[in-house]
Amino acid sequence: MRPYRSSDRAAVHGIGADTAFFGEPVEALLEDRRLFCDLFFSYYTDLEPEHAWVACSDGEVKGFLLGCVNGKRQLRGLAAVVIPRVLVRLLSGHYHLGRLTWSYAKALSGAFFRGEIPHSFRRWYPAHLHLNVAAPWLGLGLGSRLLEAYLNQLQAEGIPGVHLHTTSRNEAACRLYARLRFRLLDARRARLRVQRFTAMVENRCYGLSLGG
Numbered sequence: 001m002r003p004y005r006s007s008d009r010a011a012v013h014g015i016g017a018d019t020a021f022f023g024e025p026v027e028a029l030l031e032d033r034r035l036f037c038d039l040f041f042s043y044y045t046d047l048e049p050e051h052a053w054v055a056c057s058d059g060e061v062k063g064f065l066l067g068c069v070n071g072k073r074q075l076r077g078l079a080a081v082v083i084p085r086v087l088v089r090l091l092s093g094h095y096h097l098g099r100l101t102w103s104y105a106k107a108l109s110g111a112f113f114r115g116e117i118p119h120s121f122r123r124w125y126p127a128h129l130h131l132n133v134a135a136p137w138l139g140l141g142l143g144s145r146l147l148e149a150y151l152n153q154l155q156a157e158g159i160p161g162v163h164l165h166t167t168s169r170n171e172a173a174c175r176l177y178a179r180l181r182f183r184l185l186d187a188r189r190a191r192l193r194v195q196r197f198t199a200m201v202e203n204r205c206y207g208l209s210l211g212g
Contacts, residue, residue: 004052011061063133118186118205125161168202182206
C-alpha cells in the first residue's frame with residue numbers, strides 16, 4: 001500500500017475501466033474506455049494525485065483509491081482542465097463514439113433529471129472517494145487497507161467527513177463500508193438499462209464523520 005505516483009496512471013485507468021460496470025469492463029457502457037477514464041478518473045490522477053492511493057503486488061497496481069477533499073476544487077478543475085480537454089479530443093475525433101456512448105449519456109442525464117442521484121450532504125462530508133480493485137484480487141482485504149490509508153490521511157488533514165456513491169448491487173462494498181462505520185445518508189430507486197440488461201437498483205450515498 002503506497003501513495004499514488006504519476007507512473008501508476010495507465011494501470012489505475014486500466015483497472016477503473018476493467019471494473020466499471022459492476023466489476024465488468026466499461027465496454028458494456030460505451031465504446032471507448034479512453035473517454036470514460038478522461039471524464040471520471042483524470043481529475044484525480046492529474047489534478048489531485050496527493051489524495052490517491054494504490055495497492056501493489058510485485059510492483060504492479062492491483063487496486064486503487066482516488067480521493068478529493070473539496071468538491072468546489074474539483075468543479076474548478078473539471079471546468080478549467082478536464083472538460084475543455086475532453087471537448088478538444090471529441091472535436092478532433094480522438095474518441096470512438098457509437099450507439100452505446102449516446103445511450104449512456106442519455107441514461108446519465110435522465111437519472112439526474114429524475115432525481116435518482118442520492119444527496120451527499122457535502123457540508124458535513126466534503127471529501128469523497130472512488131475505490132476499485134482488480135477482479136482477481138477481490139476479497140483479500142485490499143479495499144479495507146486502501147480505505148484506511150485514505151481515512152487516516154483525511155483525519156491528519158482535519159477533514160470533517162467523507163462520502164461515496166455506490167449501488168445496492170455492489171453488496172461486498174456496502175458490507176465493507178458498514179464495517180468501517182459509514183452510514184447510509186441517502187438512497188434512490190432507479191431502473192438500470194444497459195444493452196439487454198435491465199434491473200432495479202438502489203443508488204446509495206454513504207458518509208463517515210471523521211470528527212475534524
